[in-house]
Amino acid sequence: MEKRPDARTFVPTLGTSPRGPLTRRRLLGLLGAGALALLTGCSSADGTGRGTAADTITSEGTEMDMTKIRLTVNGTDFAATLADTDAARALVDLLPMTLRMDELNGNEKYHYLDTSLPTASSSPGRIEAGDLMLYGSSCVVLFYESFSTGYRYTRLGSIDDASGLERAVGGGTAEVAWELA
Numbered sequence: 001m002e003k004r005p006d007a008r009t010f011v012p013t014l015g016t017s018p019r020g021p022l023t024r025r026r027l028l029g030l031l032g033a034g035a036l037a038l039l040t041g042c043s044s045a046d047g048t049g050r051g052t053a054a055d056t057i058t059s060e061g062t063e064m065d066m067t068k069i070r071l072t073v074n075g076t077d078f079a080a081t082l083a084d085t086d087a088a089r090a091l092v093d094l095l096p097m098t099l100r101m102d103e104l105n106g107n108e109k110y111h112y113l114d115t116s117l118p119t120a121s122s123s124p125g126r127i128e129a130g131d132l133m134l135y136g137s138s139c140v141v142l143f144y145e146s147f148s149t150g151y152r153y154t155r156l157g158s159i160d161d162a163s164g165l166e167r168a169v170g171g172g173t174a175e176v177a178w179e180l181a
Contacts, residue, residue, distance in 0.1 A: 064100035064142050067092055068181035071142070071159065076168040079181060080132060080158035086118035089158055096179035099140065101169075109174050113138045121152040130162030131155075142176065144169050 066172075067082040069092075082088040094115070101109035116137040127133075131143045133153035140156070144166045159165060168174075 004080060014015070023102055026135060027162075038051045042154070067157075067168045069095065069157070070177075071166040072177040072178050072179075073142075073165065074174050074176075076164065078162070078165065078168075079160045080130075080157055081160060082132075083155040085120060085155055087120070089138075089152045091178075092115045092180070094178075096177065098177045101140075101174045101176050103141060103172055103174075107143060109142045109144070109169055109176065110135070111140050111176075113140060119154045121154045123150060123152050124155070125149070128158065128162075130159030130165060132157045142169070142174075 008051055022047060037057070047135050063088055066084075067088070069080050071078045071080055082092065093127065094113070099111040101111045117134055121134075123131075124131075125148065127143045127147055127149050128144075129146045131141075132155075133141045133143065134156055135141050135151070135153055141153070
């Protein structure tokens with residue numbers, strides 16, 4: 001008959017490892033070490049703690065570039081982050097550029113580029129103010145209103161804080177300068 005451990009000395013385990021049972025104390029220690037590794041990995045290569053225009057982050061084992069750009073809409077600056085798509089990477093190769101973006105539907109400004117960008121279109125279901133999308137292979141779209149949609153787009157990125165965007169774009173054509181931040 002197996003003897004039960006005394007309640008005063010019993011240590012619950014969560015599993016075993018080559019180093020013995022995985023106790024709550026060891027698990028908390030491992031989680032703390034992992035958190036510390038993540039926090040110390042967030043500094044920049046130059047030691048300033050500030051990121052660069054193309055910071056790299058890791059998500060579930062895959063690397064993706066988080067390229068920061070600045071859009072100047074009729075003289076008002078907006079910070080934006082490009083998506084991890086082939087189209088966004090191709091867009092970076094065109095920067096800096098200034099586009100005269102025309103009004104459409106009271107919710108977007110658009111401009112047809114002279115060149116095609118790679119596409120991977122899908123239906124987002126919902127557009128948020130500040131979304132930067134590619135319609136077809138050459139139409140860059142800046143949305144300044146949120147709404148539901150059935151159209152298909154390739155994601156380019158989004159403005160980080162779209163507050164004041166609708167006022168900045170105004171009615172009619174808008175001049176939008178795109179550049180790396």
